[in-house]
Amino acid sequence: DVQLVESGGGLVPPGGSLSVLCAASGITFSSSAVSWFRQAPGKEFEWVGSIYNSQETQTANSVKGRFTTYTDNAKNTVFLRMNSLKLEDTGLYWCQIGSNRGQGTQVTVSS
Numbered sequence: 589d590v591q592l593v594e595s596g597g598g599l600v601p602p603g604g605s606l607s608v609l610c611a612a613s614g615i616t617f618s619s620s621a622v623s624w625f626r627q628a629p630g631k632e633f634e635w636v637g638s639i640y641n642s643q644e645t646q647t648a649n650s651v652k653g654r655f656t657t658y659t660d661n662a663k664n665t666v667f668l669r670m671n672s673l674k675l676e677d678t679g680l681y682w683c684q685i686g687s688n689r690g691q692g693t694q695v696t697v698s699s
Contacts, residue, residue, distance in 0.1 A: 589614050590612070590613070590614040590615045590685065590688040591612065591613045591614055591688075591690075592610055592611070592612050592682075592683050592684070592685065592688055592689060592690035593610070593611045593612075593690050593691070594608060594609065594610050594611075594681065594682055594683055594690045594691065594692055594693040595608065595609055595611070595693055596608035596609050596693055597681065597693030597694045597695045597696075598694075598695070598696070599696045599697075599698060600673055600695070600696070600697055601673075601697070601698070601699050602673060602674060602675060602697055602698075602699055603672060603673065604673050604697070605669070605670060605671045605672075605673065606670050606673065606695060607667055607668065607669045607670065608667070608668045608670070608681050608693050608695065609665050609666065609667045609668070610622065610624075610665065610666040610667075610668075610682075610683030610690060611663070611664065611665045612664050612665070612666075612685070613664075615685060615688075616661075616664060617639075617642060617659050617661065617664055617665070617666055618641060618642045618659065618661045619641060620641070620685050621638060621639070621640045621641075621685065622638065622639050622657075622659075622666045622683055622684070622685055623635060623636075623637070623638040623683065623684050623685075624636040624637050624638070624657060624666075624668050624681060624682070624683055624684075625681070625682055625683075625684060625689075626677075626679040626680060626681045626682075626695075627679050627680050628676070628678055628679040629679075631679075634648065634650070634679075635648055636648050636651055636655060636668070636681070637651065637655060637657045637668070638657070639657045639658065639659060639666060642658075642659040642661055645657050645658075651670075651677070654670065654671050654672045654673075655668060655669065655670050655671070656668075656669045656671075657669075666683055668681065668683075670695070673695075673697045674697060675697050675698070676697075677695065677697050678695060678696050678697045678698070679694075679695060680692040680693070680694055680695075681693055681694075681695050
């Protein structure tokens with residue numbers, strides 16, 4: 589079975605940085621397409637970015653230039669590095685491969 593577990597969320601002030609990570613078992617990131625999504629309270633979920641075969645990345649316009657996705661293949665972990673965080677980046681963040689997703693980790697941007 590594929591299992592994805594996110595961690596690293598927390599409270600960060602506007603303008604701050606945070607990295608969330610997604611650890612996998614039952615699948616290898618280096619040969620997969622991994623996507624990050626987020627959902628703010630009362631809003632629809634939003635695609636944040638994706639990484640393909642640990643190389644090519646795509647990022648949503650709303651976070652482009654601020655968020656970066658990369659993998660640590662040795663640890664079979666995907667990272668989402670978030671810089672210059674804004675209030676509107678608050679939400680539950682999760683990783684997904686196909687129909688498999690984790691429970692998510694909460695990111696709260698607040699002063």
